[in-house]
Amino acid sequence: MREPITTSIFDIFKIGPGPSSSHTIGPMKAALDFLKSTRALPAEAVSLPAAVDVYLYGSLSLTGEGHGTHKAVLGGLMGWAPDTCDCDQLLALLDPPETVYGIHAGWADIPFTAANIHFEGPDDSLPHPNTLRFRLTAGGAVLLEKEYYSVGGGFIQCKGEAAPAKPALPHPYASMRELRQAVRRTGLSLREIMLQNESAVSGLSRDEIEARIDRLIDTMCAAVETGLKSDGLLPGPIGLMRKAQVLKTNSVKMKHETGRFLACLNAYAQAASEENAAGRKVVTAPTSGAAGVLPGVIYLLKKHFDLSAAQFRDGMLAAAAIAFIAKHNASISGAEVGCQGEVGVASAMAAAFISCAEGLPIRQVENAAEIALEHHLGMTCDPVLGYVQIPCIERNAVGAVTAVNAYILSAAGDPARQKVTFDEVVEAMRETGADMCKRYKETSQGGLALSCVSC
Ligand code: SF4
Numbered sequence: 001m002r003e004p005i006t007t008s009i010f011d012i013f014k015i016g017p018g019p020s021s022s023h024t025i026g027p028m029k030a031a032l033d034f035l036k037s038t039r040a041l042p043a044e045a046v047s048l049p050a051a052v053d054v055y056l057y058g059s060l061s062l063t064g065e066g067h068g069t070h071k072a073v074l075g076g077l078m079g080w081a082p083d084t085c086d087c088d089q090l091l092a093l094l095d096p097p098e099t100v101y102g103i104h105a106g107w108a109d110i111p112f113t114a115a116n117i118h119f120e121g122p123d124d125s126l127p128h129p130n131t132l133r134f135r136l137t138a139g140g141a142v143l144l145e146k147e148y149y150s151v152g153g154g155f156i157q158c159k160g161e162a163a164p165a166k167p168a169l170p171h172p173y174a175s176m177r178e179l180r181q182a183v184r185r186t187g188l189s190l191r192e193i194m195l196q197n198e199s200a201v202s203g204l205s206r207d208e209i210e211a212r213i214d215r216l217i218d219t220m221c222a223a224v225e226t227g228l229k230s231d232g233l234l235p236g237p238i239g240l241m242r243k244a245q246v247l248k249t250n251s252v253k254m255k256h257e258t259g260r261f262l263a264c265l266n267a268y269a270q271a272a273s274e275e276n277a278a279g280r281k282v283v284t285a286p287t288s289g290a291a292g293v294l295p296g297v298i299y300l301l302k303k304h305f306d307l308s309a310a311q312f313r314d315g316m317l318a319a320a321a322i323a324f325i326a327k328h329n330a331s332i333s334g335a336e337v338g339c340q341g342e343v344g345v346a347s348a349m350a351a352a353f354i355s356c357a358e359g360l361p362i363r364q365v366e367n368a369a370e371i372a373l374e375h376h377l378g379m380t381c382d383p384v385l386g387y388v389q390i391p392c393i394e395r396n397a398v399g400a401v402t403a404v405n406a407y408i409l410s411a412a413g414d415p416a417r418q419k420v421t422f423d424e425v426v427e428a429m430r431e432t433g434a435d436m437c438k439r440y441k442e443t444s445q446g447g448l449a450l451s452c453v454s455c
Pocket residue numbers: 289290333334338339342343380381382383388389391392395442
């Protein structure tokens with residue numbers, strides 16, 4: 001067995017500001033971590049006039065402005081955290097760029113402006129496309145420097161820092177095949193295995209885990225509802241108009257139930273995705289760019305179907321398992337494997353959510369996720385002007401529809417006769433991502449980002 005998965009459900013599903021988990025939430029967490037490190041320095045070390053500089057590389061540099069990376073690092077340096085920060089205050093940062101902020105680093109108040117953020121461009125010598133470096137200097141000497149990698153979904157790694165010790169899990173697994181085997185071997189449900197493992201990873205009780213899952217579902221639904229009530233232009237130079245509200249209004253006028261159903265699902269997914277693009281609070285699932293797919297499906301089930309709270313929690317646990325396996329064996333980062341790892345995995349999570357919530361056995365939950373991901377293979381990441389708007393927002397709506405379709409296809413099939421496994425499609429995603437030209441990996445240097453000349 002490969003090293004078992006020890007990720008917490010609450011590291012996959014994170015509440016934070018849009019528009020990007022890797023370019024907004026991850027950099028904010030890195031900046032906050034750096035700020036804390038400066039405070040561990042002896043007080044006298046930073047007594048001279050000091051400066052903090054931030055260097056953004058690769059995709060963070062090429063699309064950082066459209067993804068709000070510059071505002072996120074400043075927010076983190078001011079002590080803000082993704083789950084508690086005020087999104088409006090975050091959006092207002094660095095406007096105008098000459099505004100001087102005070103960074104309370106190393107026990108000294110250090111002035112900071114947009115000029116302290118350096119967009120350095122690509123650097124092939126770095127180990128990850130989403131690299132950022134923080135440097136604290138005083139009197140010309142470097143007092144502290146740290147390099148971070150924002151590896152997707154808001155996860156960060158710090159150069160030279162050992163990963164925390166891995167907890168021992170009651171039901172270790174590293175792939176869908178091993179998770180299936182654990183279900184068969186123990187006779188436990190997927191839900192039970194996920195809950196017992198989560199308790200071992202996070203130390204939370206079952207009640208605490210369920211309460212936190214409920215809060216995530218509420219936050220997802222709140223994003224949909226706020227998005228449905230909002231109209232007008234999204235921020236940024238594209239001038240993209242929100243569409244979720246119109247979609248919902250149009251759904252009522254549709255003569256056929258199928259049309260109404262599809263229009264509602266599109267409206268819900270689009271609403272949460274538009275909230276993300278507007279820099280509002282969303283839940284990563286598995287990323288912020290893909291944070292409309294699962295909420296769209298969840299809101300549809302809440303409003304149009306009669307499911308219990310327990311069924312919604314079961315769905316979330318199945319969705320988390322799918323994200324774990326995709327992240328562990330391939331990637332959930334657009335900068336690493338393209339959009340197949342973001343909206344593709346989100347669609348697979350949503351397909352697993354519906355299947356598990358509807359009580360299908362694990363083989364059919366797997367098949368639904370496999371079908372959804374299979375039909376996103378090869379999908380590139382080419383955000384126009386570096387903003388998480390085109391193609392991202394509509395792509396979330398299409399990913400949600402694909403998830404429902406994958407559930408329908410899976411529910412009608414004999415799982416024993418399914419030819420492709422989820423592990424196989426994850427491996428195909430990994431290999432396709434490795435072969436994908438980096439122009440199509442969140443650099444805005446290829447695809448629609450070049451061909452869309454009207455934006
Ligand atoms: S194209 Fe997909 S992966 Fe790229 S920024 Fe948009 S949602 Fe994220």
